[in-house]
Amino acid sequence: MSIGHTLLGLLESGPRHGYDLKRAFDEKFGHDKPLHYGQVYSTMSRLLKNGLVEVDGIEAGGGPERKRYAITEAGVTDVQRWLATPEKPEPYLQSTLYTKVVLALLTGRDAAELLDVQRAEHLRLMRILTDRKRKGDLADQLICDHALFHLEADLRWLELAAARLGRLAQEVRPA
Amino acid sequence: MTPAGSLLTARGLRKAYGPTTALDGAEFSIHPGEVVAVMGPSGSGKSTLLHCLAGIVRPDEGSITYNGRELTGLPDSALSALRRSEFGFVFQFGQLVPELTCVENVALPLRLNGARRKDAEATARTWMERLEVDDVAAKRPGEVSGGQGQRVAVARALATGPRVVFADEPTGALDSLNGERVMELLTDAARSTNAAVVLVTHETRVAAYSDREIVVRDRRSRDMERVV
Numbered sequence: 001m002s003i004g005h006t007l008l009g010l011l012e013s014g015p016r017h018g019y020d021l022k023r024a025f026d027e028k029f030g031h032d033k034p035l036h037y038g039q040v041y042s043t044m045s046r047l048l049k050n051g052l053v054e055v056d057g058i059e060a061g062g063g064p065e066r067k068r069y070a071i072t073e074a075g076v077t078d079v080q081r082w083l084a085t086p087e088k089p090e091p092y093l094q095s096t097l098y099t100k101v102v103l104a105l106l107t108g109r110d111a112a113e114l115l116d117v118q119r120a121e122h123l124r125l126m127r128i129l130t131d132r133k134r135k136g137d138l139a140d141q142l143i144c145d146h147a148l149f150h151l152e153a154d155l156r157w158l159e160l161a162a163a164r165l166g167r168l169a170q171e172v173r174p175a
Numbered sequence: 176m177t178p179a180g181s182l183l184t185a186r187g188l189r190k191a192y193g194p195t196t197a198l199d200g201a202e203f204s205i206h207p208g209e210v211v212a213v214m215g216p217s218g219s220g221k222s223t224l225l226h227c228l229a230g231i232v233r234p235d236e237g238s239i240t241y242n243g244r245e246l247t248g249l250p251d252s253a254l255s256a257l258r259r260s261e262f263g264f265v266f267q268f269g270q271l272v273p274e275l276t277c278v279e280n281v282a283l284p285l286r287l288n289g290a291r292r293k294d295a296e297a298t299a300r301t302w303m304e305r306l307e308v309d310d311v312a313a314k315r316p317g318e319v320s321g322g323q324g325q326r327v328a329v330a331r332a333l334a335t336g337p338r339v340v341f342a343d344e345p346t347g348a349l350d351s352l353n354g355e356r357v358m359e360l361l362t363d364a365a366r367s368t369n370a371a372v373v374l375v376t377h378e379t380r381v382a383a384y385s386d387r388e389i390v391v392r393d394r395r396s397r398d399m400e401r402v403v
Contacts, residue, residue: 116390119214120399126383134359148380155379162392163216 015056015070188237197223199394208369212382215391230254263332263340267347271316278312302330322353
């Protein structure tokens, strides 16, 4: 994820301090990976240098001075461009799972067992996400659904692979 | 031997339909208040396992213990009474009686157990409220949406206060939003009444509402909790 664009997008609703930005980011997008302060300040100084944000005010308190950032016209255009550009779909070719299945078959190990254990592991995470979704707000539900659909796709592949293990074994084993 | 505290346990179940083996040594156990997903590809024996556990089909071999009582030797009349009073059922297509209104459908198992109409319908309405379908009480199944019909079916399954709910692909005919809502309501209601749920599904998002899964493959079952 582009942290710069995300912070810029958060600034579109009005000027904020670095600390507020971090908090807003963590609340909305950083459930499992909160931002470090260092990341926020290095990103903001880069955006400042590129003219995408400007300093809207400085508060001098007892501690270090607090800069308040505002998005510039160029910043808004940059966010707009980022949002309008489609993300490259990740094809997940040659995944670790595929490699493990083929290696298990090549070495005469139990590939069906490997798939069963992997399914159980995926389901374990899906249960955690489902539980979080049940207890969370709409934003939580969307985040969890996104992860759940990806895990479900993995599992559908696992089932398909399990159904084809016999044929795959014939193809990958040396004659 | 029965796993400590389990409500329903099956050991070494075998079942064949003519020359076709449907189950070949399946094991199963579930505790009160637990939701167990039975997963596996089509034709693996999931539904046969559920039908054996629920006393709908008699296994050729093996034992099924419910609440300390062996089911395999019971006469049909005793099994039928057990299904009516202790078990609840939800199927893929609600299987509601089309001539009855939704509230009459939910009240039906209570009426079959001897409850008076007024009492049965009052209980039915409470469950319909809980499943968020009290507004369709007076409608017939043909007049409600698939999602509403399935919630009515869940209300019917829970109305008698069953100790085990058997759900065979309960969301199979629903879109994912409706399916998940049905799962939420079904599992919330079951957990709050300490009922066990045996959930047959091939959908992993549905299985994610369970506490653990049993995988049926090649007519044998496998408790994944004991593997991982």
